[in-house]
Amino acid sequence: MTVDGQLPLILTIRTAKTGWFCRWWNRQTNLQVLAWELQAEQNGPIVAVKVNNKIENLQYLPQQDCTVEMVDMTSETGIRVYARSLAFVLMRTAHELFPNDTFEIQFSLNKGFYGERLSGEPITAEMVDRMRERMWDIVRACEPIECQVLPLEEAKLRLEEHQREDQVAILRYRQREPVYLYRCGDYVEFSDEVLVPHTGLITTYQLEHHDAGFLLRFPDQHDPYRVPKNLEQKKLGYIFRESDRWTKIVGVSNVLELNSHVEAGKTGELIRLAEALHEKRIAQIADIIAEEPERSRVILIAGPSSSGKTSFAQRLKIQLRVNGFKPVTISMDDYFHPRRLSPKDEAGNYDFESLYAVDLALFNEQLSQLIEGQEVEVPHYNFHSGEREYVGRKLRIGLEQPIIVEGIHGLNEELTSHIDRNCKFKIYVSALVELNLDLMNYIKTTDVRLLRRMIRDQQYRSRRAEETLAMWPSVRRGEERWIFPYQEEADVMFNSALLYEPAVLGAYATPLLEEIDSSNEVYGDAQRLLTLLDYFRPMDDWEVPPTSILREFIGGSAFYRS
Structure with a gap:
């Protein structure tokens, strides 16, 4: 069988409802025709195709046998x-x-x-x-x-x-x-x-x-046919505009200007300025807490994956010590339910990102006892056995000892429902990227966090880049459900992004991404990130200080250890 003297192709196609199947295809017909035919097989409007694991325009004309997946608006892509x-x-x-x-x-x-x-x-x-x-x-x-x-x-x-x-x-x-x-x-x-x-x-x-x-x-992937309700984000908008003003002051508001600094050998000065801004902002937050210590008996630090919460919490503790406080830290992870009692997601896997993976009753009981001046024995969660253990760590705190709790649910009032709101100080930490490629192409904050996590996973958790990319959609779904709806509940926000960091991250991330070949389902994501990093002139990291939030991901941190 031929069409205009050419043999037809064999497309191996996957749709959301039918799964994989094969069919003949005319070389002179683009894949938009296929999308029209298969729209009913998808859960949302088809906007692109994935050909041999690479995202392509619907006008794509296949010239050889290939796999084709429909990309609709129920996916992040x-x-x-x-x-x-x-x-x-x-x-x-x-x-x-x-x-x-x-x-x-x-x-x-x-x-x-x-x-x-x-x-x-x-x-x-x-x-x-x-x-x-x-x-x-x-x-x-x-x-x-x-x-x-x-x-x-x-x-x-x-x-x-x-x-x-x-x-x-x-x-x-x-x-x-x-x-x-x-x-x-x-x-x-x-x-x-x-x-x-x-x-x-x-x-x-x-x-x-x-x-x-x-x-x-525009819509989100949970309901691709409707623009979600407009939730005012005044605090988040203010942080973005504040960052934009600062980048203009420094003279690095886009990738071109960053590259110019690198080429001119001004990277040291840029690193010191960016790090000084972080330190100044953390000191200001500590000063706000010091002004009303009764309002800050419990300091809750929340933010999405790879936002730098760990390093921020450590640096905040130092600034609080400077102000005469002796903060103590409690890990939310230690209050996980025993694994057998943990909630499960729609796929039947344990959902440790759910608020209800935490024993809320015990967590609130012990926080209340600590605030009242009582002594408590805090638990330790054994991730190997999946059980909560008591190993003799006893705590009693005074007025000068705020409790710092770091975790993704910190802004959700349900986490600490038994604690008076006037005793809690909530901080939202996220890496809100300040650079654009040009007037049209801005750098997505999620991409920088993904690069951070990919590098950290490889260095500290022996996890390959392809594994991090494969699990990222699940991480993002958890953020959309458990973190982002509560952003505006924060008393203050901290932008953990650093102007120079993509130029440093590239040297670590590029070889990891280049190992992912076209046979892998995340190949398209790897290529997209490689293209993004291609715009940056590489920057040596030797001048990045050990207290930098960036060190939490690339290694050499004074706070973060494997």
Whole structure:
């Protein structure tokens, strides 16, 4: 059997509902046709395909037998594709309506993107209204988003023709090929994230006027057909804007400026400035606690995976000692239920990230007794046996001894429901990245945390990069359920990201990622992270101090040991 003189291909296909099956495929037909046919077999809108474990645009034309998986919006990858496509259409709209202005997507906020004008002039509500109306016209018209796969030098020439100097500049640092160039109307840009093939696939979103800019919100993977309820994130937004102001003061607000510092041999100064900012902020938090010690009998430190909670807690203890306090630390892990009583997830595995893996009754009872001045014997959890043990560690504290509790549930009031809120001081720690590649491509905070964890897992837990990547979606689901809904409950937030860290992490992460070949299911994620790291000029880590939060992950920490 031939089609136009060519033998058809054999596609080995996986869908969410049917699983794996094989079928013949015409070489001249792109995979968007397959997506239309199989949409009913998925749990959400299909936005991309995974071909031989690499994410590809729906316009992809297979030329040899391959495996094909549908990527829909119930996956983190699918949401990334959708969000990036939506941002692309927004920027095309802004470029069309306001050709003399330059807009910039700055950071992620409230299940969306926050952006402003590069000039610093506020974006008005009227401007956002015009953008919303025109953007909806573009979406309803199902305008094509054409994808071209080009060699690096040719991509730079095309971008120069369209006066995309910001993108040409960052591509000068890139080595990896090819480059994916996208065009919609007269608007052109490159994207390392796959985009959808036409605007009609991005109908679910909200565009709002927010502060001095705009907020573009989109669905999450739990409900891909609806934009989630707008939960105001004033504290988180403030931290992002504070970080943005500081990066401008230092003169490193994007990867280009960081690379310039590296090339000019100014890395030592940059490291010292970034670390000094951390130390100053931690000292300020300790001062706030010292002003009202009765409000800080229990200090709860929470944050997502690899946010640097351990090092932060140790550095906070030092600053509290400077203020005359003698803090004690209690591990939430020691209050786990015996393993046989632990809750299980939907797959039947023990769910140690669940709040209910903690013996809440015992935890609250002992905290209350300590606050009242009683002596308690705190338990120790034996992870080998899965049992709670008592090994003679007895505690009694005074007024000058705040209890520091570090763990992912610290902001959830249910964790310490028996303790008066006026006795608790809650701190949220996360690595909120402060750098963008260009006006359009911002660096995801989750990617930096993933790199941190991958390096730490390999160094301290003998876990390969592919294992960390494979378990990351489960970690993210736990964060979405148990951490992020409670962010705004924090009394203060601490941004543990360091301006220079991607340039240091690259030397550790790149060889780990390069070991993952195309036969592995996480190959696409590995390639995406390798492309991200390719933009950074490498920075030597010898000037990173042993007290740095970064040392918790790359090794050499004064606090963190295997």
